[in-house]
Amino acid sequence: MWDQEVMMPAGGVEQRAAELELLAVLEHRRTLGDGIDELLDRATGELGDRSPDSPERADLREWGRERERASRLPEHLVAERARLESHAQSAWSRARAANDFAGFAPWLDRLLANARSRGEALRVDARHADAWEALAEDYEPGLSAQRFSELLDELVPRQRALLAELRGRPVPRLPRMPAATDRQEALVRALSVAIGFDFDRGRLDRSTHPFCSGTHPGDVRITTRFDPEWFPEAVSTVLHESGHGLYEQGLPQEAAGRPWGKAASLGAHEGQSRLWENHVGRSRGFWSFAQPLVVEHLGLEFAAFDAETMWRSQCAVEPSFIRVDADEVTYDLHVALRFRIERDLVAGNLAVSDLPERWNHDFRELFDLEVPDDRRGCLQDVHWAAGLFGYFPTYTLGNLQAAQLYAEAYRELGDLDAAFAAGEFRPLLAWLRRRVHAFGARLSAAELVRHATGRELGTAAFLDSLEARYRAAHDVN
Template identity: 45%
Template sequence: MTSPLDELKSLAREISLVQSVESLLGWDEQTYMPPAAGEFRAEQMTYLSGLAHQKRTSPRVGELLASLAADAAKEDPHSDFAATIHQMKRDFDKQSKLPQKLVEALTHATVIGQQAWVKARAANDFSQFQPHLEKIFGLKREQAEAVGYVAHPYDALLDDYEPDAKSTEVALVLAELRTELVPLVQAILQSGKKPQVDILAREFPTAAQEAFGRAAAAAIGFDFQRGRLDVTHHPFCSSVGPSDCRITTRYQEKFFNCAFFGILHEAGHGMYDQGLRSDQYGLPPGTYLSLGIHESQSRMWENLVGRSRSFWSHFFPQAKATFPVALSDVSADQFYAAVNHVEPSLIRVEADEATYNLHIIVRFELEQALLSGDLKTADVPGAWREKYKQYLGIEPSTDAEGCLQDIHWSAGLIGYFPTYSLGNLYAAQFFDQARRVLGDLDAQFARGEFRPLLEWLRDNIHTRGRNYTASQLVQLVTGKPLSHESLVRSLRDKLAPLYGI
């Protein structure tokens, strides 16, 4: 006779299988799907999202959770059993508040919306996308009202990506960061020093970029037997299953950073997914904790590792061999300074570490205003330009380099953006602790040894799944609550010598 726990796990596995197919179709839509297939893809994904919602909110799931609640309460709350019951109950209660028609409507609107965004971005015309944005935000307001919130509807959506976080808390963290970062950026801009950044705009053939990026991703630990790298409009990582992780990038032949650091970033996401416990697939202990924690892995490998001097001590000779023409007269020191250049820029995914979080503040404030109705979708381009002028001192001249640069709103990912800044904070604090435990990481990187850091992340973050909250995990791993101090110290330690400040 099947036990209640085994039955619950079986139902969870069914849900994960449906979601994995949905994930695969989403990946295909952004990579290989022919343009004319868009409407039918929307039907496919709408059907699957409705099916997954039915399974997630099945009365039988609720009955099984209720029958196991008492036993789970007696266990260590961080054990696999207790975490499974607690987190599945949390998800069940939340999903049960959402009407299936709303779930399906959101899926259909966002699939069509993403396709409209691609066309609008290519045409540099926000007006083509504006009706879709209007519809998506209307549906997200319905979602927030259905789920419920205390202070602001944004909190109901933020919870999808960073469980238990509140917009007021995020706003406070971002304000603290901005207080520290603005004077640091100003000191750099006033230093009079500027790296030879034009070396990154030389000719870097796409095929060579792909080979070099794949080699670097494999070297830091991304398993290409369980994953692949493809091209898309906006880089992302998609986990289709325990041994099927898809990462993507985009190539610019006259800008090295775009693809290479995008690959490191998505490989960081992918290694987290590849490090989850496959025996717990579909269950909370085998699921990533939050998007902020997920982002900590990508930003760590992209910036704290990938933009370190020790990383390039190892990889620069390979870079020179791969790009003999572009880098023939470039030294390792010149290249290191160039990839760490600080200057306000328009494109978030290409922003330097010091200004990156200012890009997030812009999006965080605009999407709250859109959700509350204080900002109308037709006014987004102007509001975007104004925010960039206010926070970064520059403003876009086109929609493509302004409000159409990100895919998130077209995909309905409202509340996602703050997790990028939280990820930067988590990454720096985790990395500090890894240094204390593992010793001289720089010496290891210079030798091409990245396995010790990856194994430490596996043990302390990846394999813990959702057995802890994000705040509990940070306290457990680092011995202190989340703070902006590690990130600010890391930036100062790196940038002060480069700019003589």
């Protein structure tokens, strides 16, 4: 998907679509291959009194779930999805560039019809309230739409209130200043090493859309982009991707290639990346440590800005039309918007033709802003064009996880801010390794949080942290 959207020339679409369709069908058939049920049954029989969070049970649970879901999905829906996505992404790309919603609408219609059929086929009454929930299980197993809705109902009003509080109290901002990208690269590499990313088992490269790909704990690759006049972008990006990378490098080596050797969920992954990006990378202590490195790598002209200024600048809040440009205070409003609309689309309660109006209406309600065009509105994200219905909640779950884990680490490890100022990130990393990474997928994301923090995932830690940190940075008392 990434290659197709970012790299592939237009001439490759047809061939790629055919290949992806074939691959999807082959994978589907393989999951349903003869004799697998018997093997799973026999293995389950041999487990004896192995505990539910043992590696073996985790493997069997995941294999069984994959197989059970595959067996519910008719092959023609699998093939159709793969075929649709390839073409729809190209259409979306063109439509977004041309601000032409009508050019994408017929594709979205077909994508939704397919998603709805898949969701209905996958839905198990005892487990899923609706088709949307059945789809979301691909990204966040066990996610309840009802529960997520409640979480948003807690988040949205307090985030909007915080936004209102901060309005009119701008933080000092770093100016845009030229910084050669090779120097920026040296800087962010030093920061990534400092927080513990292991370059003997990983790489840092450049790409237009930053990402982290982990094929194995010994080979984890992150990428970033550089704005030649705005180094903080690369710092945030590399902390975020390093957070993903640290999780991948910390997964149990001996389980590589087995289901339990994977991350617990996409939300859990996002929890790690956002913990390092936001709770570490937007802390006063981190910038006490990083400011001298900025001056060392980028040049003496950066000495004009002290650690305090750099830290506050990273806490600037400004509502944006674009989700990927959003700050920490408003990010989840973007998720709320999409989650609510998406459920209505999948349920058939919202016609595609009415999507732009609904989007703009809801955006106004959440942000008090008028969406100027669909490019900055309902056409901005690739997710639906890629058939990813049920994916957006993982971003907010990541925010909640990050905050709850970080609060617990802080409670147990003492003044982390002071440790960061001294360049000590290892205690935090060791704690995450022990409490999160080492489990792989033996615990679900929900169990992981419960196990590490002693309570269910909720909004309190996140909202408290947001309010405390952003009020401090904005001098609100």
